[in-house]
Amino acid sequence: MNDVDLDHFRPQSDEIQQYPFDYYEAMRSERPVMKLAGEEVGRPGDEVYCVSRHEDVHSVLLDHETYSSRFGSTGSVPEPALQEQLEAISATGWAHVDTMLTEDPPVHTRYRKLVSKAFTPKMISSLEPRVRALCENLVNGWKGEQRVDFNRDFGVPLPVTTVAYILDVPDDHQSDFKRWADQSVAAIGRTISDDERLESQRTIVEQQRWFADQIELRRNDPSDDFLSNLLNARLTEEDEIEGDPLSMGEMLSIIRQIQVAGSETTTSLLADAMVRLSHRPEIWGKMKEDPTFIQAVVEEGLRLSSPNQGLFRIATRDAEIRGVAIPKGSAVWAMFGSANRDERVFPNPDEFDPDRKNLHDHLALGKGVHYCLGAALARLEARVGLEVLCQRIDSFSVVDEASLRYSPSFILRGIEGLKLDVEYC
Numbered sequence: 001m002n003d004v005d006l007d008h009f010r011p012q013s014d015e016i017q018q019y020p021f022d023y024y025e026a027m028r029s030e031r032p033v034m035k036l037a038g039e040e041v042g043r044p045g046d047e048v049y050c051v052s053r054h055e056d057v058h059s060v061l062l063d064h065e066t067y068s069s070r071f072g073s074t075g076s077v078p079e080p081a082l083q084e085q086l087e088a089i090s091a092t093g094w095a096h097v098d099t100m101l102t103e104d105p106p107v108h109t110r111y112r113k114l115v116s117k118a119f120t121p122k123m124i125s126s127l128e129p130r131v132r133a134l135c136e137n138l139v140n141g142w143k144g145e146q147r148v149d150f151n152r153d154f155g156v157p158l159p160v161t162t163v164a165y166i167l168d169v170p171d172d173h174q175s176d177f178k179r180w181a182d183q184s185v186a187a188i189g190r191t192i193s194d195d196e197r198l199e200s201q202r203t204i205v206e207q208q209r210w211f212a213d214q215i216e217l218r219r220n221d222p223s224d225d226f227l228s229n230l231l232n233a234r235l236t237e238e239d240e241i242e243g244d245p246l247s248m249g250e251m252l253s254i255i256r257q258i259q260v261a262g263s264e265t266t267t268s269l270l271a272d273a274m275v276r277l278s279h280r281p282e283i284w285g286k287m288k289e290d291p292t293f294i295q296a297v298v299e300e301g302l303r304l305s306s307p308n309q310g311l312f313r314i315a316t317r318d319a320e321i322r323g324v325a326i327p328k329g330s331a332v333w334a335m336f337g338s339a340n341r342d343e344r345v346f347p348n349p350d351e352f353d354p355d356r357k358n359l360h361d362h363l364a365l366g367k368g369v370h371y372c373l374g375a376a377l378a379r380l381e382a383r384v385g386l387e388v389l390c391q392r393i394d395s396f397s398v399v400d401e402a403s404l405r406y407s408p409s410f411i412l413r414g415i416e417g418l419k420l421d422v423e424y425c
């Protein structure tokens with residue numbers, strides 16, 4: 001580990017975003033619950049407690065009564081004049097509703113139960129043939145070229161198109177859908193210009209209008225698709241909670257959340273896994289020989305990449321973690337990325353070892369009531385993606401690895417612009 005000074009931990013600095021792990025390690029060992037000024041993580045005025053050890057992150061995630069998910073936005077707070085302009089644009093669409101990710105039980109429970117009636121394991125597993133065909137088409141699109149822009153031509157279109165399948169977005173709207181997805185994640189954990197923020201808000205309204213029309217069409221003519229099932233989802237006695245069906249504003253916010261949560265994260269997982277695998281031809285060989293091993297590779301890839309490096313909670317009462325007082329109202333940063341490299345749980349934590357005994361102990365997909373709704377989908381996309389790549393690629397290397405860069409966000413961590421040189425089978 002390189003020596004670092006924890007007093008200089010600035011999650012928004014480019015240098016730290018490129019490689020935060022020395023800081024995480026120092027935190028786990030020296031200050032496992034470390035106080036940070038809110039400005040450092042885009043929460044001016046808040047006291048933020050960074051929780052970095054696996055055991056503590058795990059406890060925070062399981063205790064939703066003490067640690068609320070009503071943390072609001074992960075972007076920086078706009079100035080009043082900009083806020084006014086943003087509100088004027090929002091007023092032309094549907095007001096944003098905090099749904100699953102940023103709500104607590106019982107409000108969260110109602111959303112989660114209703115959405116789960118449409119986002120079912122059966123619906124996800126039925127996607128497998130389409131996801132496989134998509135992956136094959138994407139590799140065909142490389143046309144046997146030796147140099148491949150992996151993110152552009154595989155890692156990005158795979159999750160975006162898969163979510164577009166779920167939402168029944170027709171082919172001629174795919175490029176709009178991609179633009180909407182990009183705009184939706186533009187401000188997460190990073191600073192964007194006022195113009196970008198306004199553009200992002202306009203795009204949200206454009207997307208809302210398109211999906212509202214699609215939902216209205218299904219009101220009179222439902223089919224067995226996700227949007228119809230979302231529209232017609234009803235709570236029953238078995239759900240042990242009462243509540244209304246989803247309103248249009250709620251459905252539109254849920255659609256956006258699924259789109260945001262499910263695109264960049266999966267891209268990052270795949271890109272990161274490919275860089276690691278480029279150094280481990282023996283693992284690539286084993287994956288080719290025994291495709292069932294790919295599941296373990298995906299799990300270990302999730303642990304090490306942790307595309308979502310951490311999210312916030314707000315203390316609902318005075319609490320204490322490892323002897324550090326967490327006053328009511330302060331924010332806790334549950335650092336999934338650090339927990340997943342905790343040497344107390346994962347020996348040689350920086351090593352990519354798909355044979356680990358406790359592969360599934362990572363927190364890359366969260367834990368507790370907010371456990372990733374799309375976990376099965378993310379695993380399906382990554383597994384099928386790697387299966388197809390293994391069938392088609394004999395060996396590969398990263399182009400100019402020293403210049404690889406991670407995106408400017410302390411929450412969503414992913415490699416930008418990954419290029420590979422490939423040898424086909």
Ligand code: HEM
Pocket residue numbers: 061069100101102112163257258259261262263265266269306307308311336363364365366367369370371372373374375377378
């Ligand atoms: C590698 C890919 C993914 C990663 C690393 C990831 C990570 C996470 C994490 C850590 C959480 C928990 C957040 C918290 O506790 O505050 C979460 C929640 C969530 N994820 Fe994922 N996710 C991925 C893919 C997906 C996909 C593909 C979808 C949907 C299409 C999705 C939808 C959601 C939703 C809706 C939630 C909120 C659930 C709730 O609050 O009840 N995610 N995800």
